[in-house]
């Protein structure tokens with residue numbers, strides 16, 4: 397089975413619970429729509445687990461994007477101004493061994509793509525713009541800042557026409573529907589049984605804060621959840 401998640405934000409234990417719940421195996425594939433790091437307590441551990449999983453396909457979110465920018469700017473700064481930036485990086489990664497930065501993790505983040513496009517769906521972190529024909533603009537033509545950070549795509553009235561299903565996170569679904577649950581937008585007059593029946597799937601249940609982590613099974617079109625307690 398193929399699954400999609402987003403905004404895991406360092407919630408390592410909860411993520412393991414989710415894998416357990418869906419009985420995730422070597423023959424399954426997991427798509428991760430960005431924001432793996434920050435906010436939660438185990439950013440490095442979670443990132444390294446995902447990087448080590450051959451069947452996990454990850455993209456960058458705005459938190460990875462910001463991290464890359466901090467890493468780059470640190471190299472250009474003088475010794476005095478470096479302190480503040482190091483503090484920011486330290487807030488991202490409080491590694492258990494006390495090391496400020498884990499080079500494997502840093503390299504892993506730098507290599508993440510900003511979208512994944514498959515036959516019937518596209519994974520982005522925040523969203524894609526719509527063209528004049530109300531179709532989504534191809535992600536290869538869109539700026540990284542938009543794909544990883546724009547807030548408009550979550551709006552319920554942003555419904556692309558004749559496009560592949562878009563998986564995304566970035567804004568908590570609670571801000572849209574008042575609940576911590578995955579929002580799947582079905583095309584009019586379709587059964588919702590296949591992924592081609594969906595316009596977009598909003599995945600961010602704000603796990604780091606709500607304690608609810610969800611994923612969407614791309615093959616059964618069902619959402620599964622785990623809770624902290």
Ligand SMILES: [Mn+2]
Nearest residue numbers: 431457458566
């Ligand atoms: Mn985000």
